[in-house]
Amino acid sequence: MSDQTADIDKGRRRFLTSGALVVSFSLFPAIKAMAQQVIADEGAAVHVAKATEALAGSLKTNPFLDAWIKIDPAGKVTVYTGKVELGTGVRTALLQIAAEELAMAPSLITFLTADTGASPDEGLTAGSHTMADSGSALLNAAAQVRGLLVDAAAERFGVSSSALSVHDAIIKAPDGRTMTYGEAVGAVDLHRMATPASPLKDPATFVTIGTSLPRLDIPAKVTGGPSYVQDMFMPDMLHARVVLPPVYEARLMQTNTSDILEMPGVVKVIRNGSMLAVVAKNEWQAVQAQRALAAGCQWSAGRALPDPAAVHRDLQQIATEHIEIANTHNAAGTALKTLSATYTKRYMLHGSIGPSCSVAQFKDGTMTVWTHSQGVYPLRDALAEMLSLQKDKVRCIHVEGSGCYGHNGADDAAAHAALIAHEMAGQPVRVQWTREQEHTWDHYTPAMVTEVKASLDATGSIVDWNYALWSSSHNERIVNAGRLMPAQLLEKPFVPAPSAPMVQPEGGGDRNAIPLYALPNMHVMNNFSPTMPLHTSAMRSLGAHMNVFSIESFMDELSAAAGADPVAFRLKHMQDPRARDVIRLAAEKFGWPRAPRKTNHGVGFAFGKYKNLMAYVAIAVEISVVRETGQVILERAEVAVDSGQIVNPDGIRNQIEGGVIQSASWTLYEELKFDTARIRSFDWSSYPILRFSAVPRSLNVHLINRPGAPFLGAAEASMGPTAGALGNALFDATGKRLRDMPLGGDNLRRQSDA
Known part of the structure; x- marks a missing residue:
């Protein structure tokens, strides 16, 4: 590229050459002494001033409107986000949100992503937070900016604000007089704090939100144009x-x-x-x-690595912090049948x-x-x-x-x-x-052990639930120089910040360890190890992949013990109406209950609400198994998703489909190879991933739209449910309950030979 900035982001180049300047604020001098609320995100604690805690999303930490939206006298509109595009399509979705509330065509907006010299500080783009945090902030900031501009035009025209209409940054009066946003902004100071209330549009009038606007990042990627930092x-x-x-x-x-x-x-x-x-x-x-x-x-x-055969045993010994994350006691029936199981997951890169x-x-x-x-x-x-x-x-x-x-x-x-x-x-x-x-030198996703024990009463209802997990840190994100590997190698090395567990409800290794099901007596324990034999940190969904796999596998084991259909058993124990909706929709689209099983075929079902905060996902799958090789083919998947107000339907489908495929790869095949001397998974031949021959033959995503409801992050929401559904389908296909990931490949072949 002859000019890297222009080729990577032409919008940024246009902005810089225009001579415009924006300053984003995260410190509030007037309210320094006020009490602070702390929100735990996938990285470091985010401090929220008491004066801004009622604001939407990331407006809590970046409350000034001109940190998000700038309008110059010529009417040029520039919108900023502190989040980044990771191939998930969020840049397109965030642009749609801003365009909708600004009443402008997306093509008229210059949209810039994370840059410490320009954008608001939104911390990390992680944990499926972008739509909930940045999307909510932009929705409200854009609505407030539009409202201020319309009010300024109304005062100039001498009419009521409600009498004015707005289209593509032009404000129009009933008598035909017009004013551009550029003209109106001269009478408005956008360097003001956002307010808790916003003049949001009626979702029934949306023209951009809810449409599958083509993704901004795709054209260069599919044509071989410059797309990446590489x-x-x-x-x-x-x-x-x-x-x-x-x-x-x-x-x-x-x-x-x-x-x-x-x-x-x-x-x-x-x-x-x-x-x-x-x-x-x-x-x-x-x-x-x-x-x-x-x-x-x-x-x-250097230092020796652990014996891979002893990783799970060792993990239970080095976990020195024991954190109770759920403990409820309610009246229930008498336990007549008790089941227990242990599940394991290996390191992955x-x-x-x-x-x-x-x-x-x-x-x-x-x-x-x-x-x-x-x-x-x-x-x-x-x-x-x-x-x-x-x-x-x-x-x-x-x-x-x-x-x-x-x-x-x-x-x-x-x-x-x-x-x-x-x-x-x-x-x-x-x-x-x-x-x-x-x-x-990757930051691997940690190995994990989970144990679950539960009892059923005479009606086939769960009367108690005991769950424990063992894991090291799923979050060694950058909070000081010592967390940067090169800084540890210097002559005067920097020391990493100590590992600490992430708090609920986000959670780290214990993410999604608390089931959403109605369980009258529940105890959940996170056994955290602050020391790590291998470098570990955040992988998509963190502990949710393993915890939902364990919970959903055990729900099937309990349903079998109760003599109940797996879907009916889940609905029996689910009170959340939105969860019930996605469970029913996935089952309906799949045609559940299943037809009689074919040889080496199986079906499975699973559900999860990501972090019990974000999108709801239910999935039904059919698989085929080649026992001689351990290959598992996902023949069909039907996925139901509720992520609140849908901004870009195609974008959500992209993320759910990608999550299903990636989770299938993790669940069935991926496993870091190492011995006491060194890491052995140093190339693709030594680290197996899902091959094209095993990708889903049919994968359909069904969306439930909730107009006006909060945005719920969906990017990582399908990881856990996919793992659970695959585990249940493998039992249906083979008659053997596989509890140690990866479930396919050599591990499945050895089970078949046994």
Whole structure:
């Protein structure tokens, strides 16, 4: 690319060249001394001032209207979000929300995503929070801005605001007089705090919300155009590759720097403690130099890894924090039949298709980093700490990454780029990790153990429920410089912030560990380990994948013990009317109850409400099994979803379909390979994922729209229910209850041979 900013985001370039300036505020001088409310998100605690806690979504932390919407005198409208596009289509959906309440065609709006130099600070894009937080904020901010502009025009025209109409940023009076938003904004100060009440449009009048507006990010991706940070090119850009330790805690003892400096195109070898990198004029030169440099390094022994055969046993021993998250006691029938089960899940890696990448430039005392991090503001703060710079001297600009969900290597690659660019002042530096580095230095999703015990009375009702889980941290997001892996390798290393469990109702390893079913006597315990034998952090849905799998598998076991149909059994124990609606819809679309089972075929059903806060999902599946190979094919899936007010139907379907496929891969095949010496899953041949031959033959998503209801995040909502449905279908197909993930592949083949 000849101009990386223009190619990556033309809207941002137009904005910057216009000379406009926006300042987003998250501190409120007038209310510093007031009480603060703390909201736990998937990252760090978010502090909400008491004066703003009644505002919608992220307006709580960014209450000024001009942090979200700016209108210049020419009528140009620029809308900002602090959330990022991760391939989920949220950029398109958020634009639709703003366009709807501003009464404008989406094409007339310049829409900019997370940039610490421009956008509001919305923390992380994670946990299916974007629509609930940023969507709600934009809905209300846009409505309030429109209301203020209309009121200004009404005063100028001498008529009632209700007499005016608005279309495409033009306000029109009954007598034909018009005023543009640009003209009206001259009489309005948008640097004001939002109010709890907004002049929201009647959902019945929506023209943009509820339509499948084509996604903004798709055209370049399907035509091979520049789409990702990996595609960025800047004039005079240098290329860097890093050498990482072979194992945890290995220290660099010796290098062959002098030999590398003689290689063609090599500009510099940078070493700071055990942080080692080579900088070259072009990428292939950097690749060749990195290989030679890695081959010439000598490292200390480092730390041994755990025995993979003992991981689950060890996990139950090292979990030193015991957190009771549910304890209810209500009248119930007499227990006549008691069941118990233990489920396990192994470590998995993100498996990002594109290895992590970042571009950085240190110029005139300011560090600018282009990154596919999910949290540009937390990253900005950590980079400033690592580089001993003031925060206003570090700018992080989000650019999509080819492979960016969850806490993969994006932040670490950005830290590498910043460290190297700091040594190469003036010139932009591109850092690209290798596939082996992406796999072996990933922040893995933790292994887990769950145990459940429950009893039934004479009517087949559940009378008690006891659930316990064991896991280490599912959240090592960037909260200080020490959480950046390169910062730990420096001569003067930074120390990571200690691991801490995430609080309910969001939860970490215990996300969705509290069933939504009506259970009269329930006890749920989270056994948390603050120490981690492997590097772990956030993977889509965190503990919800395992917890919903365990709960929904056991619900089927209980329904069988009660002699009840699995769907009828769930409805019997479900009081939430919206949950009942999705359960009934999925069953209806599937044609439940099932027809007589065919050989090596099975059907399964499962339900979940993500975090018990976000979207409702019920799914019915049919699978076929090849016992000799362990292959499981998802023949058909019918999914029902309630995510509140639907903004972009096609976008929700995209996310549910993608979640079903990814969860099927996790549940059936994915498993990190390692031994006591090192990580062995260093490429695709050593880390199996779902193949095209096993993707669903038929996958249909059925949406329940709730006009005017709050937006409920759906991106991660299908992960757990898919796992539960697959586990139940495998039992139906094989007659064996498989409780140890991954369920397919060699594990299933061994079960079939037994």
